[in-house]
Amino acid sequence: MSSSSLPSLRWGLVGTGQISSWFVADLALVRPNAKAKHIIAAIGSSSKEKGEAFVKRWIPQLSPGPKVYAGYDAVYHASDVDIVYIGTPHGFHKQHCLYAIEAGKHVLCEKAFALNAREAKEVFAAAQKKGVFVMEAMWTRFFPLVHQLHRVVHEEKAIGDVHRVFADLSLDQNIASLDADSRLKNPALGAGTLLDICIYSITWGLLMLDADIATEAERPDIKAVQTLSGPIDVASTVLLFYPSTGRHAICTSTAMCKHSGEIDVFARIEGTLGYITVEGVSASCPTAFTVYDKAGGSARRFTVPKPGFGLYWEADAVAQDIAAGRMESAVMPRVETVRVLEMLDEARRQGGAQFPIDD
Known part of the structure; x- marks a missing residue:
């Protein structure tokens, strides 16, 4: 063109x-x-x-x-x-x-x-x-690598039926040292890890457990805990549970530590025939994934060139x-944005993080 x-x-x-x-x-x-x-x-x-x-x-x-x-x-x-x-x-x-x-x-x-x-x-x-x-x-949902992974998981069924997903995004943000009006500390600005970075972990859970969001996807049950610093969370763990199949995703975030190394495995997708690991500088910016069979005897690695930030x-x-x-x-349809925000709302309700607009 x-x-x-x-x-x-x-x-x-x-x-x-x-x-x-x-x-x-x-x-x-x-x-x-x-x-x-x-x-x-x-x-x-x-x-x-x-x-x-x-x-x-x-x-x-x-x-x-x-x-x-x-x-x-x-x-x-x-x-x-x-x-x-x-x-x-x-x-x-x-x-x-x-x-x-x-x-x-x-x-x-x-x-x-x-x-x-x-x-x-x-x-x-x-x-x-x-x-x-x-x-x-x-932006993560638009990466060609993510689309390729979605096809491998849901169309090719490379690891069979997916039954569990782990996803994490961890940063060392030293929240206590920040000014009160920092976007990472001020609850009026939506501070905390849940909206800022756990949303990526949750996105990975949804992408790997939902084959199609063209129509309104199943709404998983939410179980959540949070570590709080005042009204905001500095760490969150959100479990997505799909009652219809028993599948679940464990989605985590923290502002208290950063994984070592420039490239980390931040997600693991487990299925009946094998598992997949996803790596990158963070859960927001994947660079490669590897498909393993159940016995661990073979592996296929996938990557897509990414100039700039993506x-x-x-x-x-x-x-x-x-x-x-x-x-x-x-x-990224509107109904999906609302579905994810409703999950975040419920996670905060259970975990205890609060924004002034909640009153």
């Missing part, structure tokens, strides 16, 4: 934190197999100086560069922006989505999409009324959906 025939999307970014920096760098990456053309039109930051520094560091090669605004309102209303990428802390997601939707913009909003399922439903209702595309930016795959998918006139993604 020639570059002139690719769908084109003009992006405005809201927020200039770490995930936004990775996203904008990936949008600007030159890729021979790109499925869309991405134009970075606008950057909204807490100050113009911070926004200009962000552009200089992450996309200095762009000429002309994006317009930089102090604040976010100008991004929502910019005539040269088709879609707003929201990379602000969780606690701002609902309102920033609603501002963008009201301005008639499509939206790609970082995970966790909202603080709870109720907020997500409010955003999706507004998007439905306005007729715009909205998707949660769960956020362009979701951006390409969004551009293709919008060009086709679709209002949501088949890979």
